[in-house]
Amino acid sequence: MSAWETIIGLEVHVQLDTATKLFCRCAYEYGGQPNTQTCPVCLALPGALPVLNREALRLGIRTALAVGADVATHTKFDRKNYFYPDLPKGYQISQFDEPFCSGGAITIEFKDGSTKRIGITRIHLEEDAGKSTHRDTGGSVVDLNRCGVPLLEIVSEPDMRSPEEAYRYLTALKLTLRYIGVSDCDMEKGSLRCDANVSVRPRGQEAFGTKVEIKNLNSFRNVQRALEFEVARHTAALEHGSEEIVQQTRLFDATTGETRPMRSKEQAHDYRYFPEPDVPPVTIAGDEVEAIGATLPELPRAKVDRLATAHGLPRYDGWVLAEEPSVADYFEEAVAADAANDPKAVSNWVTNEVKRVLNEGTHTIDAFPIPSGALSGLIAMQRDGAVSATQAKEVFQGMLETGDDAPTVAKARGLEQLSDTDALETAVRAAIDACPKAVADVRAGKEKAKGAIVGHVMKQTRGKANPGVVQQLIDRVLAE
Ligand SMILES: [Zn+2]
Incomplete structure (x- = not known):
């Protein structure tokens, strides 16, 4: 065991899938013509007043319930003051000391099936800023389309002890968010962003080491890589005094796999938070929370538990199927179509052949050319020896191309196994x-x-x- 202990906490920003922005009626679509999805409110023109989009709060409550957090009965918004060219108001409407949600957890699962609970400190709502682009040819341009898009900030407890745990937390959190349909969580479009806080201390010491924040993390793998780099840097500093670790914000460079200083870390008081005078405090009624809770779907871990117990599947298979709820549904329909088929055989077909086709990107599971019942028919033919394993794969390919059922394809292509x-x-x-x-x-x-x-x-x-x-x-x- 290493003499050092790593402490990691993550801040995740998620763009909510609402029809309009957080405080105005503008719709937002990623990739639109710059500065076309704006209005006086999100452009911060004088006299324009924000009005809270209740749907954003509802999606926030949905998220809170999915991670077992407490929803406040009363919440308010605050101004977070800072200057940036892509922030026309000169402040961001966020939540400071009364977020709508606190507590909760994400449970991560390891390869050996063991689990760990990663606590969530708080979840709050805030508006996104615009986007500056610095041109190679000189000068910068700004696109304010993203201004005012609703964001959830999900702050974890410093409960992670390795970059791998951070990776697993992010994967589990994203899966939960996609299950409940609050965001597409597409990191490439910036609808999910992550900042990581990391420090290293001698094992057994209670006080935390000096904390560094890492930004510019555009994939979960890069979060893990950046953390690995930082842990090594902090450990070397502690062991050999190679450098002094200072509290700061650092940027990750995906090409070199290294981080470099960006600025000294700001403190909360640097932002001069004060209650937002233009948005009245919000009351959240118990029945509203209850009604939202009643619409939550089966969550990922519960689904994997059920796939394992109801169908006798290894948990690994369960997680592969549960990556997409509709793939898990497809599997269960195929199992239900023929009770004589072994569920593990059905799982092998879905996790290998069906997912391979889905990954190629030409078909989606919702419009898959082979209905679940037809796949079940193919598996039955293999089970009964009517086709060999190799022939079954050829029949599958034929079914994909023609949409015909397994016996029809087998006959048409002369792929029936002679058992007579x-x-x-x-x-x-x-x-x-x-x-x-x-x-x-x-x-x-x-x-x-x-x-x-x-x-x-x-x-x-x-x-x-x-x-x-x-x-x-x-x-x-x-x-x-
Ligand atoms: Zn607007």
């Missing part, structure tokens, strides 16, 4: 006549020699004979 004993017996007898040496070897106890006879039958039937049936027939004929 009468038809095969003729071929087996011919093979036995044609391979006297192999027959003598089998009779002398060399089981392996049977392969030559099977091979002969396969050649005669162009690979369509059911090998299991052929083996049985060889035994029977030789025993005559």
Whole structure:
């Protein structure tokens, strides 16, 4: 065990999927023409007043309930003052000391099935800023479309002890957010952003080490890489005094895998928070919270638990299926379509073949050319020996291309396995006549020699004979 202990906390910003922005009626679509999705409110023109979009708060409450947090009965908004060219008001409307939500947790699961609870300190609502682009040719331009888009800031407790735990927390959090439909969580579009706080202390020491914040993390892998770099830097500083660790904000460079200083870390008082005078405090009624809770779907961990217990699946399979709720639904429909199929066999088909096709990006699960019942039919054909494993994959490909069911494709492409004993017996007898040496070897106890006879039958039937049936027939004929 290392003499040092790593402490990691994460701040995640998620853009909420509302029809309009947090305090005005502008719709926001990523990638729109710059400065076309704005109005006097989000442009901060004099006299324009914000009005809270209640739907954003409802999506926030939905998130709070999904992570088991407490929803406040009373909440308010505050001004966070700072200057930036993409922030026309000169302040951001955020929440300071009375967020709408506190507590809760995300449970992460490790490969060996063990789990750990990562606490959530608070979740609050705030508005997004615009986007500055600094041109290589000199000068900067600003796009204010993103100004006022609702953001949830989800702050974790400093409960993570390794970059890997941070990665797992982010993955689990994102999956939960996608399940409840509050955000598409697409990091490439900036709808999910993450800042990481990290410090290292001697194991056993209670006081935290000097904390560094890392920004510019555009993928979960990069969060992990940046943290690994920082942990190594802090540890070297503590062990060899290689440098002095100062509290600061650092930027991650994905090309070099290193971080570099950006600015000294600001303190809360630097922002001169004060209650937002233009947005009245908000009361949240118990029945509103209850009504939102009643619409929550089955959450990822509960789904994996159920897939494991109801269908006897390994948890690994459960997590692969649960990555997309509709893929898990497809699996369960396929299982229900034929009770004689082994659920693990169905899971193998869905997690391998179906997901492979989905990953190619030409088909979605909701409009998959092979309905769940048809996949179940194919699995039944393989189970009953009507097609071999190799033939089943070819039939699958045919079903994908034509939309026909498994028996139709198998017949049309001549992919049926010959299992008819009468038809095969003729071929087996011919093979036995044609391979006297192999027959003598089998009779002398060399089981392996049977392969030559099977091979002969396969050649005669162009690979369509059911090998299991052929083996049985060889035994029977030789025993005559
Ligand atoms: Zn607007």
